[in-house]
Amino acid sequence: MNGPHLRKGSRQPPSAPKGKLRLYSNRFCPYSQRVMLVLDAKKIAYDVVNINLYSKPDWYYDKSPFGKVPALELENGEVLYESLIIADYLDEKYKAHQLHSHDPLQKAKDKLLIEEFNRVVNTMYKALMGIGRPSLEEDEAVANGLGSFERELGNRGTPFYGGAKPGILDLMIWPWCERAEILKLFGNANLLKKDKYRKLLEWCKRMTHEPSVKRSMMDSDTHIKYLQSYRAGRPDYDMILNSTD
Amino acid sequence: MNGPHLRKGSRQPPSAPKGKLRLYSNRFCPYSQRVMLVLDAKKIAYDVVNINLYSKPDWYYDKSPFGKVPALELENGEVLYESLIIADYLDEKYKAHQLHSHDPLQKAKDKLLIEEFNRVVNTMYKALMGIGRPSLEEDEAVANGLGSFERELGNRGTPFYGGAKPGILDLMIWPWCERAEILKLFGNANLLKKDKYRKLLEWCKRMTHEPSVKRSMMDSDTHIKYLQSYRAGRPDYDMILNSTD
Numbered sequence: 001m002n003g004p005h006l007r008k009g010s011r012q013p014p015s016a017p018k019g020k021l022r023l024y025s026n027r028f029c030p031y032s033q034r035v036m037l038v039l040d041a042k043k044i045a046y047d048v049v050n051i052n053l054y055s056k057p058d059w060y061y062d063k064s065p066f067g068k069v070p071a072l073e074l075e076n077g078e079v080l081y082e083s084l085i086i087a088d089y090l091d092e093k094y095k096a097h098q099l100h101s102h103d104p105l106q107k108a109k110d111k112l113l114i115e116e117f118n119r120v121v122n123t124m125y126k127a128l129m130g131i132g133r134p135s136l137e138e139d140e141a142v143a144n145g146l147g148s149f150e151r152e153l154g155n156r157g158t159p160f161y162g163g164a165k166p167g168i169l170d171l172m173i174w175p176w177c178e179r180a181e182i183l184k185l186f187g188n189a190n191l192l193k194k195d196k197y198r199k200l201l202e203w204c205k206r207m208t209h210e211p212s213v214k215r216s217m218m219d220s221d222t223h224i225k226y227l228q229s230y231r232a233g234r235p236d237y238d239m240i241l242n243s244t245d
Numbered sequence: 246m247n248g249p250h251l252r253k254g255s256r257q258p259p260s261a262p263k264g265k266l267r268l269y270s271n272r273f274c275p276y277s278q279r280v281m282l283v284l285d286a287k288k289i290a291y292d293v294v295n296i297n298l299y300s301k302p303d304w305y306y307d308k309s310p311f312g313k314v315p316a317l318e319l320e321n322g323e324v325l326y327e328s329l330i331i332a333d334y335l336d337e338k339y340k341a342h343q344l345h346s347h348d349p350l351q352k353a354k355d356k357l358l359i360e361e362f363n364r365v366v367n368t369m370y371k372a373l374m375g376i377g378r379p380s381l382e383e384d385e386a387v388a389n390g391l392g393s394f395e396r397e398l399g400n401r402g403t404p405f406y407g408g409a410k411p412g413i414l415d416l417m418i419w420p421w422c423e424r425a426e427i428l429k430l431f432g433n434a435n436l437l438k439k440d441k442y443r444k445l446l447e448w449c450k451r452m453t454h455e456p457s458v459k460r461s462m463m464d465s466d467t468h469i470k471y472l473q474s475y476r477a478g479r480p481d482y483d484m485i486l487n488s489t490d
Binding site: 074078080081082085086088089092093104105107108109111112115 | 319323325326327330331333334337338349350352353354356357360
């Protein structure tokens with residue numbers, strides 16, 4: 001997953017080896033990470049082709065209609081995109097290690113929480129990605145949002161939102177939680193006050209110990225270095241090129 | 246479904262009668278109509294409480310966290326929102342008249358087409374809702390989008406996207422197709438050229454003959470009158486008050 005990010009002019013790589021799915025990804029894209037987390041949690045075999053989002057290869061638009069990552073190429077050559085649609089597909093197609101609840105109501109509620117988390121994160125992320133420090137209102141919206149996730153974990157009373165193991169909600173929100181430390185540098189450090197989000201922070205620690213989460217995980221220093229390069233207009237996608245696999 | 250739209254200051258209605266779901270809706274909201282279409286296609290018993298979106302009752306925020314419609318109140322008092330999440334929930338909980346494909350890949354592809362249709366419609370709708378006539382680029386994006394739906398119907402070779410009966414894709418895109426005639430008035434009439442979208446127009450006609458589609462259907466004159474009232478800043482939600490049930 002740490003291969004070079006292919007750019008305009010690069011040659012199209014050969015198909016994935018037989019028996020493997022192909023994930024078109026970007027090492028620093030949280031939506032791509034969502035799909036890696038699902039593939040790894042379900043122990044599905046896949047390889048990764050990284051795409052430079054600033055300079056996309058022309059052939060990539062034939063793979064993914066809007067040139068977006070993540071995109072998942074199936075063994076029959078068909079390509080799915082949109083992280084949540086891919087995640088649901090994989091969970092339905094590969095029955096082992098089911099991530100969604102079997103209960104339709106719980107499943108729907110988890111999906112609503114994923115949407116809610118998205119709203120919180122969009123507020124936070126836009127500010128982080130260079131439009132400046134979050135406003136007081138944005139800070140409050142984020143704090144309220146995170147507060148509801150803290151309570152939810154308490155209400156469920158399980159180590160993970162999904163129960164004894166991470167489920168769909170855990171995995172779909174994790175990429176942004178992995179990046180939470182960058183808030184201390186660029187956002188409002190108060191947001192991550194330990195006493196306010198005790199359960200959420202314990203959950204974060206538990207997540208970092210999960211083998212399937214570890215596979216795609218990067219440390220905060222790497223996330224911060226990437227964010228700095230992004231904000232400087234020169235996103236350094238290849239900074240951990242081939243460093244681990 | 247044609248009851249008065251409750252506004253700020255109105256009293257909260259009693260719960261739905263036992264054995265019925267409660268849909269909080271707005272008669273002219275296409276997202277609410279999506280849920281009605283699913284409920285009617287699956288023959289699930291429900292009643293409707295209409296909400297005035299310009300002047301929402303305070304109590305409504307206790308039902309739907311963001312005050313949005315549609316919201317579906319279950320028999321246990323829990324409330325789901327977001328039309329696609331509600332639709333998926335209903336299709337999983339009530340097995341009869343299944344709307345999603347049993348094949349995970351076809352299901353994922355249908356979901357991507359629903360997203361694609363959303364993109365087309367957002368371009369079209371924003372222009373229609375008062376920001377002015379669509380630009381040439383917008384017209385082209387809409388025409389390309391509709392063209393892919395025309396081809397898709399040809400590729401599937403069935404009366405409906407879902408096969409012999411309307412499936413999830415048919416129902417999720419229908420509310421905007423029902424409103425297509427308003428394009429002739431406010432948009433570019435060329436968009437609906439008969440020879441370009443022959444299959445799509447035949448599909449539209451077939452949809453209007455489906456009993457479950459007929460239930461929530463309104464004619465083009467009503468849609469146009471509503472749109473005119475909306476654009477004038479006084480949306481006349483109650484124009485068909487109790488006219489049919």
